[in-house]
Amino acid sequence: MRSPEPSSPSPAEALLHGQFASWGTGSNSNSNSCPSSPGGPGGLSPAASPTLAPASNYALTLTHTHIHIQRLSPRPGKEARLLLPLSELVGCSCPRAPAPPLLVLYWYPPGKRRKGVSRRRQVRAYLAESRPEAERWSAAVQCLLRGVTVTADTEFSRSLLPRPKRLLLLVNPFSGRGQAMQWCQTHILPMIREANISYNLIQTERQNHARELIREISLPEWDGIVIVSGDGLLHEVVNGLMERPDWEQAIKTPVGILPCGSGNALAGSINHYAGYDMCLREPLLLNCCFLLCRGGVRPMDLVSVTTSPASSNSRTAAPRRLFSFLSVAWGFVSDVDIESERYRGLGSARFTLGTLVRIASLRSYKGRLSYLPPSVVTTSPDTTPPPRRPLSRSITEGLEGFCRTPIHRTCSDMGISEQRSLRKGEGEREKEERQRERERRRERARGGGTGVVRASSLAEDREREGEMEIEAEEGRSGTSSESNEKDECNMGREERLAGIKDEREDEGIVEQDSSEMKEEDRGKDGEGSSGSIEEEGVLRAKELGESYGVDMGREADEEPEGCYTYQDNLQEARKALRKNSAPSNQIASALFSQPIRQEVETDSGTSCGTEDMDLNGTYYQKDPYPLDVSRERALTISSPFRHSPFSYKPKNLDQNQNASRPRPLSLLQHSHSNSLPPKLPSLSLSLSPTPPSSPSCASPHSSSYLAPRPNTPNSTSPSPSLRTPSSSFNFDIAEPAGPLKNRHFVSLPSNHPRDDLLPPLDQPLPTRDWVTIEGDFVLVLALYQTHLGADLFAAPQAKFDDGLIHLTFVRAGISRATLLRLFFAMERGTHHSVSSPYVSHVTCRAFRLQPLSTRGTLTVDGELVPYGPLQAQVHPSMGRLIVGDTGVKITRF
Numbered sequence: 001m002r003s004p005e006p007s008s009p010s011p012a013e014a015l016l017h018g019q020f021a022s023w024g025t026g027s028n029s030n031s032n033s034c035p036s037s038p039g040g041p042g043g044l045s046p047a048a049s050p051t052l053a054p055a056s057n058y059a060l061t062l063t064h065t066h067i068h069i070q071r072l073s074p075r076p077g078k079e080a081r082l083l084l085p086l087s088e089l090v091g092c093s094c095p096r097a098p099a100p101p102l103l104v105l106y107w108y109p110p111g112k113r114r115k116g117v118s119r120r121r122q123v124r125a126y127l128a129e130s131r132p133e134a135e136r137w138s139a140a141v142q143c144l145l146r147g148v149t150v151t152a153d154t155e156f157s158r159s160l161l162p163r164p165k166r167l168l169l170l171v172n173p174f175s176g177r178g179q180a181m182q183w184c185q186t187h188i189l190p191m192i193r194e195a196n197i198s199y200n201l202i203q204t205e206r207q208n209h210a211r212e213l214i215r216e217i218s219l220p221e222w223d224g225i226v227i228v229s230g231d232g233l234l235h236e237v238v239n240g241l242m243e244r245p246d247w248e249q250a251i252k253t254p255v256g257i258l259p260c261g262s263g264n265a266l267a268g269s270i271n272h273y274a275g276y277d278m279c280l281r282e283p284l285l286l287n288c289c290f291l292l293c294r295g296g297v298r299p300m301d302l303v304s305v306t307t308s309p310a311s312s313n314s315r316t317a318a319p320r321r322l323f324s325f326l327s328v329a330w331g332f333v334s335d336v337d338i339e340s341e342r343y344r345g346l347g348s349a350r351f352t353l354g355t356l357v358r359i360a361s362l363r364s365y366k367g368r369l370s371y372l373p374p375s376v377v378t379t380s381p382d383t384t385p386p387p388r389r390p391l392s393r394s395i396t397e398g399l400e401g402f403c404r405t406p407i408h409r410t411c412s413d414m415g416i417s418e419q420r421s422l423r424k425g426e427g428e429r430e431k432e433e434r435q436r437e438r439e440r441r442r443e444r445a446r447g448g449g450t451g452v453v454r455a456s457s458l459a460e461d462r463e464r465e466g467e468m469e470i471e472a473e474e475g476r477s478g479t480s481s482e483s484n485e486k487d488e489c490n491m492g493r494e495e496r497l498a499g500i501k502d503e504r505e506d507e508g509i510v511e512q513d514s515s516e517m518k519e520e521d522r523g524k525d526g527e528g529s530s531g532s533i534e535e536e537g538v539l540r541a542k543e544l545g546e547s548y549g550v551d552m553g554r555e556a557d558e559e560p561e562g563c564y565t566y567q568d569n570l571q572e573a574r575k576a577l578r579k580n581s582a583p584s585n586q587i588a589s590a591l592f593s594q595p596i597r598q599e600v601e602t603d604s605g606t607s608c609g610t611e612d613m614d615l616n617g618t619y620y621q622k623d624p625y626p627l628d629v630s631r632e633r634a635l636t637i638s639s640p641f642r643h644s645p646f647s648y649k650p651k652n653l654d655q656n657q658n659a660s661r662p663r664p665l666s667l668l669q670h671s672h673s674n675s676l677p678p679k680l681p682s683l684s685l686s687l688s689p690t691p692p693s694s695p696s697c698a699s700p701h702s703s704s705y706l707a708p709r710p711n712t713p714n715s716t717s718p719s720p721s722l723r724t725p726s727s728s729f730n731f732d733i734a735e736p737a738g739p740l741k742n743r744h745f746v747s748l749p750s751n752h753p754r755d756d757l758l759p760p761l762d763q764p765l766p767t768r769d770w771v772t773i774e775g776d777f778v779l780v781l782a783l784y785q786t787h788l789g790a791d792l793f794a795a796p797q798a799k800f801d802d803g804l805i806h807l808t809f810v811r812a813g814i815s816r817a818t819l820l821r822l823f824f825a826m827e828r829g830t831h832h833s834v835s836s837p838y839v840s841h842v843t844c845r846a847f848r849l850q851p852l853s854t855r856g857t858l859t860v861d862g863e864l865v866p867y868g869p870l871q872a873q874v875h876p877s878m879g880r881l882i883v884g885d886t887g888v889k890i891t892r893f
């Protein structure tokens with residue numbers, strides 16, 4: 001028995017006091033197995049009661065915060081006391097007659113404070129003297145759990161209890177490793193029922209199913225909408241709410257998340273906010289489910305994101321607006337997110353693996369980032385009262401025995417049709433659309449696609465990084481922007497031409513990375529020169545540990561705090577993979593299995609490989625679209641969702657890969673863009689207010705303050721799409737990098753909240769207060785929650801409703817070791833202390849991102865959006881999130 005040295009409550013504290021007998025047979029009483037949750041397996045059946053005899057007697061005292069349990073016989077005494085905090089209870093019940101008069105407590109104490117050790121479910125049952133006594137106790141405990149004000153004089157009865165909360169559970173059976181339905185059976189539904197919450201569970205059948213449902217349901221019937229999935233499904237729900245005509249009211253519906261995806265960023269933030277240790281998988285799920293049952297709601301910021309139109313016919317298409325609760329990512333982060341789809345079977349370890357693979361072939365992207373720093377940061381408390389929800393009908397399906405039967409696809413009395421025919425139609429439409437898209441690409445290819453690409457040697461880059469770091473140290477008083485500008489000025493045209501010449505000489509080397517390795521090895525007098533260029537991207541990652549070991553050591557010398565070698569990084573990477581408990585053979589098979597080979601074949605065939613060979617030169621006019629073949633191949637990898645959305649069976653790795661959501665499975669095949677690191681320091685930063693001199697700068701391209709600096713690459717050789725000044729922003733700047741999900745965008749209601757800090761996407765930004773940075777980026781990440789994944793504490797300062805966007809951007813030139821270190825530090829949230837002149841963390845209220853590289857990936861909440869200019873503004877406290885009861889003053893849902 002847990003005995004945290006409880007002191008006996010004073011009589012004044014006691015709300016109730018009574019004597020009970022234990023329930024069960026002797027020492028087995030009050031174990032986890034007896035009794036189980038109401039109606040669940042092993043539940044209390046009348047037949048069971050006569051065989052079980054009371055074994056011990058207890059005195060129970062209920063206070064506002066605890067249930068004090070003192071064993072009276074046999075062996076009374078201090079050690080036979082249990083203090084059961086109400087904060088660890090999800091519910092209690094008193095089973096109906098003819099079951100014996102029991103008080104059943106559902107207790108989920110946290111496990112030991114070790115990562116991954118989860119809450120343990122304990123069921124404690126006490127036999128009351130009479131049924132009314134058991135019911136009185138049950139009502140009293142539930143009143144306390146549900147925030148009903150009570151005193152010692154209160155006459156406790158069921159009538160004091162508010163009606164049970166009703167939750168709409170939306171389950172994506174394919175999220176993460178496809179365990180959502182299984183976890184519903186084993187963890188989620190039992191706990192929700194123990195908390196006396198009514199629910200209606202619907203399995204989504206396809207993409208946008210949740211979005212469509214949410215647009216149409218009658219919201220007052222629900223106290224909350226809960227996603228049993230990853231962050232992607234919540235993105236659908238938020239946008240479904242915002243697409244309703246009554247969006248203003250609708251978006252105030254509390255939303256919650258029970259993590260069954262791979263990233264589970266929001267769940268990680270909720271877990272952190274509750275003060276729990278970082279955890280993954282079932283422990284995380286149990287924590288979040290527990291918090292959900294406790295039922296606290298907090299305001300949550302939403303960010304309105306305006307993206308480029310998806311259609312390539314941008315003249316007619318309008319920018320699209322969507323709402324985001326988590327992140328906008330460009331470059332490294334979005335690449336890893338999308339490309340690691342192929343490792344979906346690994347669960348969250350897919351991101352670790354994806355990170356290693358992407359670091360092995362690092363890219364940079366040319367672009368322009370503008371942001372509006374917060375002048376006065378105010379968090380707006382959620383003052384709006386929760387909407388009243390008239391009880392129109394009971395939606396709780398028969399709970400009794402629910403867990404014994406397999407869960408049906410929907411447990412609903414709402415008459416939601418399966419829409420199978422619609423799905424079929426959509427499949428065909430999608431196919432046609434893909435065909436059309438391919439045609440368009442071929443046409444463009446014939447016309448000559450363009451790309452701005454370049455590369456340089458890693459060794460040179462390291463040197464530059466070292467210099468920059470020294471500079472940054474010396475001139476700490478100045479900003480990194482100053483040093484960058486200084487760099488820019490120092491870098492003369494001749495030097496650049498020489499650099500270009502050097503790079504040209506490197507042509508013919510298979511891959512940029514390989515060339516980097518060779519150069520690096522040369523720089524090391526051949527030391528550790530593995531020389532051989534492995535075709536496997538991942539082999540490269542592995543080799544890096546060997547062939548870069550020396551170099552990383554050198555970097556460690558340059559950076560005194562880091563006796564952190566690449567070997568260490570790899571060690572840590574391995575540990576992380578182990579921690580994520582993806583079996584090593586699974587990871588190995590993911591590393592060496594078909595998808596990657598496929599990628600390599602493609603690489604060495606016509607797409608990336610060819611492109612990467614050319615990357616060694618400077619800007620170049622690409623040959624008519626060498627990517628087409630591989631692209632087509634990539635695009636024809638279809639989602640199994642379309643084939644068997646209902647099947648739910650254990651998957652092996654391949655099946656898992658196939659069962660992933662309909663995202664491009666092989667974006668690596670059409671990987672493309674600028675290689676890293678760039679040879680020429682090309683960052684330019686402009687701080688408004690240095691307003692454009694005249695209103696003639698209608699186009700950001702022609703704007704003086706946004707115009708590329710004289711020595712920036714696109715000023716020397718801009719790609720044709722950038723060269724032509726236009727009066728407005730050209731959405732044709734890029735095409736979507738891969739098949740966008742089968743999204744049909746519904747026009748938003750006209751009375752939507754305005755982005756008052758932003759002009760339309762095709763207009764120049766305001767001249768005051770904005771900061772603009774132009775150059776080559778490795779990544780830009782805008783985050784508004786603390787976590788980017790359940791184990792990536794990427795924005796430690798973030799709060800659900802701080803009214804801020806937390807921007808992290810990493811500029812080209814950063815070394816692989818530093819980048820890897822940054823990501824490992826991110827697990828602990830200590831990455832802000834990783835000192836590198838290439839890494840910046842700022843907060844803002846709005847930002848605009850203008851990719852100038854022709855291709856890349858952009859994600860919003862981890863979902864692919866059309867590649868092109870994008871802008872976003874935070875709308876403080878617009879939504880409401882179920883975060884649980886964490887001792888903070890909160891509104892209950």
Ligand SMILES: Nc1ncnc2c1ncn2[C@@H]1O[C@H](COP(=O)(O)OP(=O)(O)OP(=O)(O)O)[C@@H](O)[C@H]1O
Pocket residue numbers: 171172173174175176177203204205206207208209229230231232233234236260261262263264265641645661662862863
């Ligand atoms: N039944 C379904 N079949 C196919 N796709 C679905 C289905 N239900 C939802 N989806 C789509 O799949 C994506 C769901 O992914 P989700 O984010 O929930 O899981 P995940 O990607 O594993 O987790 P995370 O986003 O945390 O990494 C969403 O974009 C959603 O639109």
